[in-house]
Amino acid sequence: xxxxxxxxxxxxxxxxxxxxxxxxxxxxxxxxxxxxxxxxxxxxxxxxxxxxxxxxxxxxxxxxxxxxxxxxxxxxxxxxxxxxxxxxxxxxxxxxxxxxxxxxxxxxxxxxxxxxxxxxxxxxxxxxxxxxxxxxxxxxxxxxxxxxxxxxxxxxxxxxxxxxxxxxxxxxxxxxxxxxxxxxxxxxxxxxxxxxxxxxxxxxxxxxxxxxxxxxxxxxxxxxxxxxxxxxxxxxxxxxxxxxxxxxxxxxxxxxxxxxxxxxxxxxxxxxxxxxxxxxxxxxxxxxxxxxxxxxxxxxxxxxxxxxxxxxxxxxxxxxxxxxxxxxxxxxxxxxxxxxxxxxxxxxxxxxxxxxxxxxxxxxxxxxxxxxxxxxxxxxxxxxxxxxxxxxxxxxxxxxxxxxxxxxxxxxxxxxxxxxxxxxxxxxxxxxxxxxxxxxxxxxxxxxxxxxxxxxxxxxxxxxxxxxxxxxxxxxxxxxxxxxxxxxxxxxxxxxxxxxxxxxxxxxxxxxxxxxxxxxxxxxxxxxxxxxxxxxxxxxxxxxxxxxxxxxxxxxxxxxxxxxxxxxxxxxxxxxxxxxxxxxxxxxxxxxxxxxxxxxxxxxxxxxxxxxxxxxxx
Numbered sequence: 001x002x003x004x005x006x007x008x009x010x011x012x013x014x015x016x017x018x019x020x021x022x023x024x025x026x027x028x029x030x031x032x033x034x035x036x037x038x039x040x041x042x043x044x045x046x047x048x049x050x051x052x053x054x055x056x057x058x059x060x061x062x063x064x065x066x067x068x069x070x071x072x073x074x075x076x077x078x079x080x081x082x083x084x085x086x087x088x089x090x091x092x093x094x095x096x097x098x099x100x101x102x103x104x105x106x107x108x109x110x111x112x113x114x115x116x117x118x119x120x121x122x123x124x125x126x127x128x129x130x131x132x133x134x135x136x137x138x139x140x141x142x143x144x145x146x147x148x149x150x151x152x153x154x155x156x157x158x159x160x161x162x163x164x165x166x167x168x169x170x171x172x173x174x175x176x177x178x179x180x181x182x183x184x185x186x187x188x189x190x191x192x193x194x195x196x197x198x199x200x201x202x203x204x205x206x207x208x209x210x211x212x213x214x215x216x217x218x219x220x221x222x223x224x225x226x227x228x229x230x231x232x233x234x235x236x237x238x239x240x241x242x243x244x245x246x247x248x249x250x251x252x253x254x255x256x257x258x259x260x261x262x263x264x265x266x267x268x269x270x271x272x273x274x275x276x277x278x279x280x281x282x283x284x285x286x287x288x289x290x291x292x293x294x295x296x297x298x299x300x301x302x303x304x305x306x307x308x309x310x311x312x313x314x315x316x317x318x319x320x321x322x323x324x325x326x327x328x329x330x331x332x333x334x335x336x337x338x339x340x341x342x343x344x345x346x347x348x349x350x351x352x353x354x355x356x357x358x359x360x361x362x363x364x365x366x367x368x369x370x371x372x373x374x375x376x377x378x379x380x381x382x383x384x385x386x387x388x389x390x391x392x393x394x395x396x397x398x399x400x401x402x403x404x405x406x407x408x409x410x411x412x413x414x415x416x417x418x419x420x421x422x423x424x425x426x427x428x429x430x431x432x433x434x435x436x437x438x439x440x441x442x443x444x445x446x447x448x449x450x451x452x453x454x455x456x457x458x459x460x461x462x463x464x465x466x467x468x469x470x471x472x473x474x475x476x477x478x479x480x481x482x483x484x485x486x487x488x489x490x491x492x493x494x495x496x497x498x499x500x501x502x503x504x505x506x507x508x509x510x511x512x513x514x515x516x517x518x519x520x521x522x523x524x525x526x527x528x529x530x531x532x533x534x535x536x537x538x539x540x541x542x543x544x545x546x547x548x549x550x551x552x553x554x555x556x557x558x559x560x561x562x563x564x565x566x567x568x569x570x571x572x573x574x575x576x577x578x579x580x581x582x583x584x585x586x587x588x589x590x591x592x593x594x595x596x597x598x599x600x601x602x603x604x605x606x607x608x609x610x611x612x613x614x615x616x617x618x
Contacts, residue, residue: 030127050111050116054108055106094107154246161431165327168235242328356393358406372392378441454563492547493514500542
């Protein structure tokens with residue numbers, strides 16, 4: 001500061017010594033350059049222990065004096081102070097006593113920035129001497145002061161269904177589109193994905209190896225997308241919910257200037273410079289089910305040492321609750337029942353009706369699905385054919401929730417299926433794409449039994465197919481059954497038919513019937529049904545035994561088999577005349593009758609004689 005003294009406008013004194021310290025006022029200047037200590041760039045990972053070093057370059061300080069440098073992290077978008085995960089303002093300070101007027105000092109910011117993904121942070125700095133502000137650098141647009149916190153989000157879709165559903169097949173392809181924000185264009189990055197089991201929280205594996213995929217790219221804009229394509233077998237993942245975790249790494253090559261934060265090519269393309277620019281096609285290298293080409297200490301988020309290449313984690317998206325990251329592998333189970341009896345047995349009739357209840361889980365709610373069922377013969381695995389066509393049924397439904405049930409109703413001619421065992425196979429489709437199957441030939445819940453019976457009727461005394469037409473006829477019909485469910489209660493009802501008329505045999509106004517109830521000790525066996533009736537006058541008649549087998553449930557009895565063949569010789573009894581007595585036998589009978597009459601007369605005479613004697617006495 002130069003000073004002049006005037007008296008009556010005349011210069012009377014001057015102090016103009018350019019080297020006089022007492023006359024000198026120093027106006028400090030400040031500029032800063034902020035760098036993340038792990039990436040050594042202006043990119044930082046939104047983690048618990050972020051460390052940013054802001055190198056403050058100062059000029060024009062007075063050596064030997066003590067100064068305080070105070071830094072504050074500011075949100076570039078809002079201009080407000082950045083707060084860490086605990087809600088505290090992110091600040092830092094350093095005291096210096098410079099030996100020279102010009103120099104540098106590092107201000108280290110260490111804070112929990114796990115809440116800052118996607119933010120752009122600008123480091124403001126000020127210098128104070130004895131609490132008086134003497135220098136400041138607070139330029140919200142200064143690139144040197146700026147730190148970028150990348151953020152990623154993902155959208156995983158099955159390439160066949162186009163939604164968050166995959167079939168449990170051998171060759172499942174899932175495309176995970178990773179949306180990134182706040183990268184520095186021109187640098188090289190790698191996205192590494194892993195398929196996780198939502199229930200166990202562990203990686204899913206094929207052949208003992210984690211299912212992974214990656215993509216390496218060099219973006220031309222700060223914001224954009226990159227696809228990570230997974231190909232794997234999901235045969236063992238029925239019913240599982242898969243979540244695709246993604247990590248974004250900055251690839252640092254010792255010979256690659258792009259990784260140098262001071263390189264001009266990087267400075268020319270900042271995230272803010274390219275915020276509204278359209279993204280050109282990324283250079284991508286995609287591999288399936290391979291380990292990372294560049295080893296990374298994923299647990300500690302540190303770059304792996306490599307003589308040529310190293311990389312460091314800068315963003316993660318690992319959220320088990322994120323539906324966009326989720327791929328569901330549906331699972332179905334079925335329970336087939338006869339619509340009439342409610343059991344797993346049905347009658348071999350022309351209008352059989354089976355209800356197969358399909359229980360599903362892991363569907364995407366709100367979508368329309370179709371279930372297609374096929375009846376399969378358990379003995380050979382071939383489709384069941386009725387009237388020349390495969391026995392099939394289908395049902396369409398919109399899933400209100402991920403888990404639910406839908407009935408598939410089969411109606412078909414089963415009259416030729418007695419004795420067969422049938423298994424109901426079911427497939428679920430979304431837009432004609434198979435997404436779930438239940439086709440287990442050994443699954444009891446899917447299995448239906450068509451019982452079959454045959455009968456052999458014989459006379460209870462003669463043990464052949466002839467009965468004497470007398471007053472006490474006994475016919476035993478042995479009913480052989482097969483394909484029953486063990487442990488169930490059954491009832492066999494038999495009826496005698498007149499073969500000549502084809503109508504039921506009626507005696508004293510009632511049909512001749514018999515009933516036997518039993519509990520099946522096995523799937524096959526024999527049970528007797530015994531008929532007793534007066535057969536007088538039936539000589540020459542042929543009687544045929546008709547039988548019906550019912551399953552007895554709490555709701556009632558339901559027919560599941562019958563054997564009603566009027567021409568079946570095994571079911572037929574011929575009524576024969578009683579045998580005529582021989583001649584000698586006839587005379588003996590006459591003598592016995594006469595002797596009996598004589599005896600009766602003797603008793604009568606004796607009675608009257610005693611009565612007459614009694615009267616005389618009185």
